[in-house]
Amino acid sequence: MNGVLVRRVEVDDRLADVRIGAGVVTELAPRLTRLAGETVVDARGGALLPGLCDHHLHLHALAAQQFSARCGPPAVADASGLAAALAGANADEHGWVRGVGYVESVAGPLDAVALDRVHQARPVRLQHRSGALWMLNTAAMTVLDVAGAEHPGIERDPHGAPTGRLWRADGWLRSRLPGTRPPGLREVGAQLARFGITSVTDATPDLDASAISAIGADMRTGALPQHVHLLGAPVDLTHISSPGSPSIGPYKIVLADSALPDLDSLIETVRAVHTTGRAVAVHCVTREALVLLLTALTAAGTVSGDRIEHAALVPRELLPELARRGLRVVTQPGFLADRGDDFLRDLPEGDHPDLYRVRTLRAAGVPVALSSDAPYGPLDPWAVIRAAVARRVRSGRVAGPDERLTAAEALAGLLCPATDPGGRPRTVRVGAAADLVLLHGRRAELLDDPAGDRVRMTFIGGDAMW
Numbered sequence: 001m002n003g004v005l006v007r008r009v010e011v012d013d014r015l016a017d018v019r020i021g022a023g024v025v026t027e028l029a030p031r032l033t034r035l036a037g038e039t040v041v042d043a044r045g046g047a048l049l050p051g052l053c054d055h056h057l058h059l060h061a062l063a064a065q066q067f068s069a070r071c072g073p074p075a076v077a078d079a080s081g082l083a084a085a086l087a088g089a090n091a092d093e094h095g096w097v098r099g100v101g102y103v104e105s106v107a108g109p110l111d112a113v114a115l116d117r118v119h120q121a122r123p124v125r126l127q128h129r130s131g132a133l134w135m136l137n138t139a140a141m142t143v144l145d146v147a148g149a150e151h152p153g154i155e156r157d158p159h160g161a162p163t164g165r166l167w168r169a170d171g172w173l174r175s176r177l178p179g180t181r182p183p184g185l186r187e188v189g190a191q192l193a194r195f196g197i198t199s200v201t202d203a204t205p206d207l208d209a210s211a212i213s214a215i216g217a218d219m220r221t222g223a224l225p226q227h228v229h230l231l232g233a234p235v236d237l238t239h240i241s242s243p244g245s246p247s248i249g250p251y252k253i254v255l256a257d258s259a260l261p262d263l264d265s266l267i268e269t270v271r272a273v274h275t276t277g278r279a280v281a282v283h284c285v286t287r288e289a290l291v292l293l294l295t296a297l298t299a300a301g302t303v304s305g306d307r308i309e310h311a312a313l314v315p316r317e318l319l320p321e322l323a324r325r326g327l328r329v330v331t332q333p334g335f336l337a338d339r340g341d342d343f344l345r346d347l348p349e350g351d352h353p354d355l356y357r358v359r360t361l362r363a364a365g366v367p368v369a370l371s372s373d374a375p376y377g378p379l380d381p382w383a384v385i386r387a388a389v390a391r392r393v394r395s396g397r398v399a400g401p402d403e404r405l406t407a408a409e410a411l412a413g414l415l416c417p418a419t420d421p422g423g424r425p426r427t428v429r430v431g432a433a434a435d436l437v438l439l440h441g442r443r444a445e446l447l448d449d450p451a452g453d454r455v456r457m458t459f460i461g462g463d464a465m466w
Contacts, residue, residue, distance in 0.1 A: 002037035004464060009043035010442050011428050018048060020434040023462040028430055041464070046456060047443040050426040051198025051435035052381050052414045055330045056309055056371035058204045059228070060211060061131070062191075063183035065100060065375050067092065072101030072129050079107035079118060086119040086126075094178040099126040100375070102135070103342075110135045111155075112164025125173070129339075131376045132256065134166040134173060144176045152259070167258045171206045182214035186223040193465040195381055196437035196455040199227040201330075201371070201418050203281070203309060205252040207232035212246070220244040225460045227435070229418035231281045235273055249418070250279035250305055255289035263296060270300040279305030281330075285312040287354075294321055302326055307421060310373070311361070313347075313354045319364040328367045328422045331356055333388040333410075334378045340393030352399060358388060358413075359403045367422025370413035385410040385450040407447040434462035 003021035011018065011028065019027035019038075034040055069089035070076060076085050082102075089097045097119070102110070107118065115124060115137040123140035127133070136146065146154060146162045153169030154162050166173060174180050192200065202215070212233060218224040220243075228246035235251050251273045255261065261269075273280050284290045290313070297306070307328040312335075314322070322329070333356050336343070343355055361368050370388060372379050388410035391399050405413075415425035428436065438457040439446055446454050458465045 002039070003035060004039045004041060004459070004462065005032060005034055006041045006043050006048060006438065007032075008045055009438065010045060010047040013443070015045065018428065020436075020459065020462045024434050025428060025430055025432050025436075028428070039464075041438070041457065043438055046441055047439045047446065048428055049196075049411075049437050049439065049443070050415050050428060050432070051437050051458060051460065052196050053199040053201070053369075053416065053418050054192070054197050054371050054374070054379075054381060054414070055201045055369040055416075055418065055421045056203040056332070057200055057374045057379070058131070058376070059185055059188060059200070059202045059215060059224070060182050060204065062188045062375045062379070063185050064098065066183070066187060068098045068100040068127075070101055071099035071126055072103045072106060075101070076106055082107050083118045086124060091122055095122055096140070096177070097122050097124045099124065101129050102126050103129045105342075110165075112136055112138050112141055112162075115164065129376065132168055132258065134169065136164040136166065138164070140164075143178075144173075149176075168254060168256045170204075171208065174208075182211050184223060185215070185218040189218070189224040189226060190465075191379070192226055193458045193460070194455065195379070195452050196458050197226060197381060198435035198437070198458060198460045199229070199418050201229040201231060201249060201421075202246070203252060203373070204232045205254050205283075207234075212237075212240075216240065216242070216245040219246065225463065225465065227418065227460075235276055235278070238277055247419070248278070250281035250307055251276075252281050252283070252309075254283040255285075255293060256283075257286055257289070260289060260292055263292065266292065266296040267299045270296055274300065274303050279303050279307065281307045281309055283309045285310050287313045287315060287351075290314060290318065294318065294325070297325055297327075312356060313351060314357045314361065315354055316360065319357075319360060319366070322361070323365040328369070329361055330369045330371050330421050331358060331361075332371055332373045332377050332384070333358060333391065334372055334380075334384040335387075336391055336393055336399050337383065337387040338378050340391075340397075340399050341395050344393060344397060344399060353402065355399050355403075357400070357403050358405055362409075368413060369416055369421030370410060380452050381414050382450040382452045382454075385414070388413070389450075407450055411447070411450075434459050 006018045017032040124137045126135045151172045153167040155165040229249045231252040302325045311329045388405045412425040416423045436459040
């Protein structure tokens, strides 16, 4: 493309013309003259914003959803619905059925025996809605030889026999599945662009070389036009030098709800990561995990960029501790709209104010960025903004009204750079990268009603995507 001239566009509450060339904003003025060969876009007074950044999602898991059976609410509500979903699912070329989104309200806790009652004709791997657990039927266990395998995530009964439940064992499972390769990301890239997302942080832990290579290949071909920041790269991989490749961020550490590490090993891990020059990004969902992390950081110390992923439960008394250590938080208020009724039902009432804090974290001096955790949470960033503003669960109750943000504050949590989550929001200015989103309507209208259908056009590196 020879360049783009966007006319009559709202930038910082005033109308202007914006010129894009060589991947950056080159001019911004009340009126610009079209250059030869330049494409002209009439914004008709619509707002031009920096492109959004989703600070925590899982690219290949998002892509895999395209060929997975939906096995949880709202698509599936009971055991008969689960049986129908698995029976009607298309198997892959090796005969496997992949299900996603399962939650115990559908048919209770599932192990191999229970899953066999639902579907036993083909090997099935069924992922829990949280992403932390895979459930296998007997046919799948046989193909994978789970009985003869060794992995700490393989759940076993009191007699030592595997139950068919695999906790935090994604890497092991991938290594055992026949002919697995990372799925292509073209549709994911298009979907992100339709939402106005120009940059993402992939938070998948323990990425292997093939996954990193596949992401880079899709970026270079344009199948995935977004900029990508990786948390799950091996601890000793601090950068990738080839052009068009993902950047390397903090190192992802998972404090699994099912099996917290001992304190000494966590301290050792954090110190080892810091020695490489990388910060840590630590998955913390429970209060126990957060306390363990803060204790470990007291011994290991912190470095700039250390961050907490999710921070689903943060007791008020720990807010000053997070600020004192200079920690950032990347959280997902979209979970409240998606499954907040479950939280309010299953957690003690005293924990409700601690759920997915945002405003009190910011007030305490903790930088906070927003994200989706897709596919485990809703991908739509405008739905994330609405959830941060309303904090309303499906039944209508409000979870933590004191944590509400304004729409402008929530939007700012998606405009900060991937390398500075919770930092200063990016702006449309001369010299800035032309990663932009053009809206139908003015910014004030968007903030009154944040909705994805207001996105008219997304620019990534100056290339327009309709």
